[in-house]
Amino acid sequence: MxxxxxxxxxxxxxxxxxxxxxxxxxxxxxxxxxxxxxxxxxxxxxxxxxxxxxxxxxxxxxxxxxxxxxxxxxxxxxxxxxxxxxxxxxxxxxxxxxQLLARRLQSMILTQGIARTSKQARQMIAHGHITVNANKTNIPSYLVKTSDDLAYAPSSPFTDNEHPELVIVKKEDLKKVDVVELPLKEKPKETPTKTEAPKEVAEVKEEIKEVTE
Incomplete structure (x- = not known):
């Protein structure tokens, strides 16, 4: 001891x-x-x-x-x-x-685009998703040397480029959806009013009246 x-x-x-x-x-x-x-x-x-x-x-x-x-x-x-x-x-x-803060592992992960935010960079390091020269490092305050190689750990799910936490959809990358103009539905015919009733209807009414008389 x-x-x-x-x-x-x-x-x-x-x-x-x-x-x-x-x-x-x-x-x-x-x-x-x-x-x-x-x-x-x-x-x-x-x-x-x-x-x-x-x-x-x-x-x-x-x-x-x-x-x-x-x-x-x-x-x-x-x-x-x-x-x-x-x-x-x-x-x-x-x-x-x-200058020292910018060389911390947490800052370098963000600078190199490995993480999207400072908070995410810290979480990745703490959970063992980051390697320095192929060795897992969970110390966000580690001062990175210019010769150090930063990467995702081989076992990390972040090695998948399609991981939800890594995919960033930018507005300029979105494709505009072509708007297809659908044909307008025909409006149902309105029931004619008394004043707008066709002449045929008026004539039929007169014939019925004559027969009944």
């Missing part, structure tokens, strides 16, 4: 809980990226803060070990698709939380 340790907190919340501007920004991000709660934002904020702190430390470190750490840090961020080739430590300080 290993040593039982208290799990370490992986994030630090906001120093002031009632900042209106920050609360509004978090609300927008939560809705835009389909996050479960604001803790997911705080976790990435803490991760980004640690990355920037490391970059600031390495700026002043000119030793061989410091240069090596710089290269590894930049290479790691390039592999995540956050930085581009030729980036420097100064570029790391410009990274925003939105």
């Amino acid at each position: 290993g040593i039982v340790r208290k799990p370490r907190k992986k994030y630090s919340g906001p120093s002031h809980p009632w900042e209106g501007e920050r609360i509004e920004e978090e609300r927008i991000l939560t809705k835009e990226y389909g996050l479960k709660n604001k803790k997911e934002i705080w976790k990435l904020t803490s991760k980004l803060s640690a990355i920037k702190k490391q970059a600031k430390r390495l700026v002043a470190d000119t030793s061989d070990q410091g240069v090596k750490e710089q290269e590894l840090l930049i290479k790691r961020l390039i592999s995540l698709g956050i930085l581009t080739e030729g980036a420097s430590l100064d570029d790391i300080l410009e990274i925003s939380v939105k």
Whole structure:
């Protein structure tokens, strides 16, 4: 049996809980990226803060070990698709939380068109319908690398392109139905009124009257 340790907190919340501007920004991000709660934002904020702190430390470190750490840090961020080739430590300080949110597995599933909505993307991941490099992954917050291959699990029903949850009927794709004009039914002849009674009827009535007299 290993040593039982208290799990370490992986994030630090906001120093002031009632900042209106920050609360509004978090609300927008939560809705835009389909996050479960604001803790997911705080976790990435803490991760980004640690990355920037490391970059600031390495700026002043000119030793061989410091240069090596710089290269590894930049290479790691390039592999995540956050930085581009030729980036420097100064570029790391410009990274925003939105860039990290966009690399989450949940966001990438939506970006690549594997899911229709952020909510559906999260459900697919949680229920084991998504694979990363042919391995099932049920962690929506997993940061996707540029070399990662995302796909449906072979056993997932979503491999069927005709699955109801994947079929989207667009208005422009709908074919207009040809309207066939049916012939109008003839209106029933109206019963003639007394004034409109034909002459033949009037003549018959006169003959009957003469006979009876």
